[in-house]
Amino acid sequence: MARRLPETLTGFAVIIVAVVFLGYALNRTGAVTTGGYTLRAQFSSIGALTVGADVKIGGVIVGHVADERLDPTTYAALVRLALNDDIKIPADSSASIASDGLLGGAYVAISPGGSNTMLAPGQSFAVTQSAINIEDLLGKFIFSMGGSSSGGKSGAATAAPAPSGGK
Numbered sequence: 001m002a003r004r005l006p007e008t009l010t011g012f013a014v015i016i017v018a019v020v021f022l023g024y025a026l027n028r029t030g031a032v033t034t035g036g037y038t039l040r041a042q043f044s045s046i047g048a049l050t051v052g053a054d055v056k057i058g059g060v061i062v063g064h065v066a067d068e069r070l071d072p073t074t075y076a077a078l079v080r081l082a083l084n085d086d087i088k089i090p091a092d093s094s095a096s097i098a099s100d101g102l103l104g105g106a107y108v109a110i111s112p113g114g115s116n117t118m119l120a121p122g123q124s125f126a127v128t129q130s131a132i133n134i135e136d137l138l139g140k141f142i143f144s145m146g147g148s149s150s151g152g153k154s155g156a157a158t159a160a161p162a163p164s165g166g167k
Contacts, residue, residue, distance in 0.1 A: 037121035038066060039081045041095040046077040047106055047131025049097055054107040055081050056098075062087045065108060081108060090115040096129035106131060 046068065055063035063083035071078050083089070092113030099106050110125075119125075 036063060036082050036084050039083060039089065039119055040122070040124040041079045041081060041108070041128050042071070042074075042124065043077045043079060043097060043128050043130045045130040045133070046079060047097055047133060048099075049079070049106040049108070049131065053105060055083060055110065056107055057087070057110045057112060062110070079108070088118040091117040091119050091123075091126075093119070093125060094127035094129065095125040097131040099131075099134075 049065060049068070051065050051068055053065045054061045055065065063081055065079060066082040067080040069078050070076075081095075089110060090113040092115040094111045094113070096109050096111070097106055098109040
């Protein structure tokens with residue numbers, strides 16, 4: 001029995017470390033909200049935006065994406081944003097989905113408006129801009145370049161006009 005005591009204590013230590021790590025991971029990914037208030041935004045496309053992604057104003061993180069779901073009647077993406085309590089958003093602000101570069105993750109960028117009225121918890125942004133699909137843009141660019149590379153010439157030779165000869 002004395003030989004199993006160290007094994008039992010080691011097992012308990014591993015379980016405690018696992019629980020602490022799980023709590024930390026859930027807190028960092030945004031699965032557990034740590035206060036604040038929520039706002040809603042509706043987008044036609046959210047691209048690579050995920051739950052837990054940052055919400056930024058002027059490049060400063062002010063919250064995270066708390067939830068994403070599909071509206072079954074309009075087929076729009078409904079996003080719930082959890083913002084810090086000390087950040088108040090003017091009612092005429094807009095929300096857009098931006099990227100941290102070509103290989104970076106997506107985040108929600110808020111452009112503050114100039115209204116003196118602030119959005120109340122649970123309200124929605126009136127103006128939103130959906131994610132830009134880089135693959136679609138590259139495809140359009142490549143196809144537009146492919147159509148103009150022939151220069152509008154066909155394979156048939158064109159005859160030059162005959163010179164008018166006057167004497």
